Amino acid sequence: MTIQGQLGSGSRGEIDLFRIPAKEGQQLSVEVDSVRISYNHYGDSEFDLAVRILDESGQELATNDDNPLHLQDPVVSLKLSYDGLAYVEVRRSVFAPRNTIYCLHISENRRPLVAYPPGGQAGSKQVITLLGDPTGDYEETIDIPEKIGRFEYFSGSPSSLLLRSSPYPNILENQTALETFVDKLPSVLNGIISQAGDTDVFRISAKKGDRLQVRVFAATLGSPIDPKIRIRSTDSKSKPGSIELEVDDALLTDHDIFGTSFRGGGGLKEVLDPSVIWEPTADGDYLLEIEDTSNSGGPTGIYRVEIVSPKNVIHTALVSRANDWMECPRTSSLAVPQGNRWTVNVSILPGQGNTYRGELNIIANGLPAGVRSVSPRVPSGAKLWPVQFVADQSALLKGALVTLEVVPIDSSHRLKSRSQQNIPFINHPGGDAWRTVRLNRFVLGVTEPAPFTIDVTPPSVPLVRGGELAILVKVTRREGFNQPVQFRCDWRPPGIGFPPTQVIPSGQNEAFLRISAQERAPLGILPIVVVASTVREDFSDYVGTGHVRVSSAIVNLTITEPYVELTSQPESIRRGQRKQFVWTVRHKRPFEGEARVKLIGLPKGVHLINPLPLLTKHLKEISFQVEATNEALLGRVAGLSCEVVVETEGQEILQRTGSGTLRIDPKL
Structure with missing residues (x-):
């Protein structure tokens, strides 16, 4: 039977007690689901329960709090030795004054904790x-x-x-020998660390130039051990030689798990299981040793080591990028209003052992009728890239499960593509959930029309390194909609700066997006896109909940070298003095007409004297006339720069360049 229960939120620790008939020889198995069905985690132990089985006199027959199979959800089983009554007690491990839901399963079934071998060859x-x-x-x-x-x-x-399906047959450890011989690779090794201090050894043959993925599955499959692997070479007498590789724990990304952010980098059992790429340094035999660093070996200390040639795999992942790892619709959900657009940033993450480096296309599979995807070509090495979904006005209100496939531009390369989204069991900031729902497809929904659209005017001029550019943003409102609209740039190419969230007030339909480029911003064409939402007083759009959200089309922004580069020698001026501050001009790109130049960063009491210089493509130097008043701050001032404004195609291109120094001295 299954009982749905709840421990109350009173000031005293509540205990639930269930009475059941007991028969001699009967098996009694009890499991609790609490953490696994919880709806939040505040970083404490409000869903961490414990179970005891008691006899009629209250004597404890069996108990469990945590275990390798379910972590914080207890599981216990025993064979009863008497007729009468038994009691199942459910209580908190650590008191927390909150309601704690749980499901209690009571049965007579057998309750194994692991299987051996913990998997087999696919299809067998x-x-x-x-x-x-x-x-x-x-x-x-x-x-x-x-x-x-x-x-x-x-x-x-x-x-x-939990078990594993693998392409290769099992090799089981030889429990009567010091070593288990593995006749060929790839292979799948299985064994049991049957007692504390036990070390299992497998002899494998490998060649220099091989590239092998050695991945352990133990804690992941409910084993109590914390495995560590060691690969040794062998000497001319086949005796153990030097250690070539030693690995204990792993990162989640070593197991191709992306999109989870846990304190300390852990949170899932996979972090206990090593996974590594091994490249043997010579032809010959090697010894693979596996041991338990926690001394928890025993009859259930199973493990599985899959040694395979790594494939080129790239994962597309939707990752919540909100504070404290909550699920964030603004950054990781796909809701597309009819007749409108929505854009998300897709993480492009190489699997362990991937060697492919090159440009990619992202293709959406499984889209409903009337919905299409738009994504520029992904440059080599990009870890994050915008993907846009566009719904026709006639698209039906419905959902779909979609994948985002990466395809090499160079068709001669073979590449596997997988989609992944890990959604944490958490609904508020500040929590620390170790449970996630792992999806290999993304949920997309076509929603009712939004009351507005947003458009970005494609820039007609480039953004120069070290410069700024103003881009017009327009809102088109449906009849009757006059609320404020807020917009931001969630997609932020490296080296490009964007302002924080901006608001287009009621009664207005336009605003300017001012973007800047660092002096080392990557050159070339970059996509830019604006996302926008309705405004609510009770909800920020940071997470996205409760807002209608759309995006502009993706437009191209060209990043180029600056027109000029200005440099100066350190200069000095005395209080009460006027002086020419000379800057050398190095032309990097030609421009027509005259550019305005201004010296910025001057300290208090130091002023520019008009007229300011005008720069043409022929000038080799310019000078500013500066004046220091009697109130000028004495001392050295660094970081002075020049602001250059070039007009082209009716638009101003602003660039900052140079780093000058001016020393203010006392008046003679």
């Missing part, structure tokens, strides 16, 4: 031994799925065991 039948049940181990024959990767196996229990 595999005999597994189920370990950890109090009544003893037992065997079952299961069908291994054709799909490569992790899969669930329930074996009659309310919750599943």
